[in-house]
Amino acid sequence: MDPSALRGVTLGVPAPADARPTPGIGCGQVSQDLALRAHKALVAAFSDTGANVTNASNGPLVLTVALREATMGPENERPRRTDKPVQQGGPDAPAIDQPQQSWFNSGQGNVLVVLDATLSRDGAAVWRDTVTGHAQSAPCVQAVDKVHEALSDAVETLRARVIPLVRGP
Secondary structure (H helix, E strand, O other): OOOHHHHHHHHOOOOOOOOOOOEEEOOOOOOOOHHHHHHHHHHHHHHOOOOOEOOOOOOOOOEEEEEEEEEEEEHHOOOOOOOOOOOOOOOOOEEEEEEOOOOOOOOOOEEEEEEEEEEEEEOEEEEEEEEEEEEEEEOOHHHHHHHHHHHHHHHEEEEEEHHHHHHHO
C-alpha cells in the first residue's frame, strides 16, 4: 500500500460497535476484545497510508464500522460456551494442526470476520458496504488467532475500498 496515499487527509475512525449477538467465535472460544482490536487495526491501517487518523465521530471524513460476525465455521457455533476445543490425540494420531480430510466436518476451518462500514463526508453518508475477511485453519485449531487473522484481512480489504473514495476520481 502506498504510504502517502492519504497524506494530508484527516479521517475520523470512532471505535467500532460490536454488533455480534455473542462474543463466542465457535469451538467453545470467546473473543471479548475483538471490537477494540478492530479499532486498533483500522487506525494502524489508515495511518500507514499517511492519513491523520482520529477517534472523532464527526468531521469532514468519518469511517464508521460495526463488527457483525466473527466465527470459525458455522458448524462450530454452539449455544453453550462450555464446549471444549479439539484435543491432540495419542502419539500415533495425526497432528490436529495439519489439514485433514473430513467427510463430516468440512468447512469447519473457514474463519470469517464481517464488518459493516459507512464513510461519511461532512455528516452525509457517501458509501456503505460490508466486507468479509477470511482465514483457513484445521477445525477448532488456534480459533482466536485465526479470527484475528481474518480481522486483519477484513481491515485490509476495507482500506483498499475506502482509499479510492477518499482520494476521489
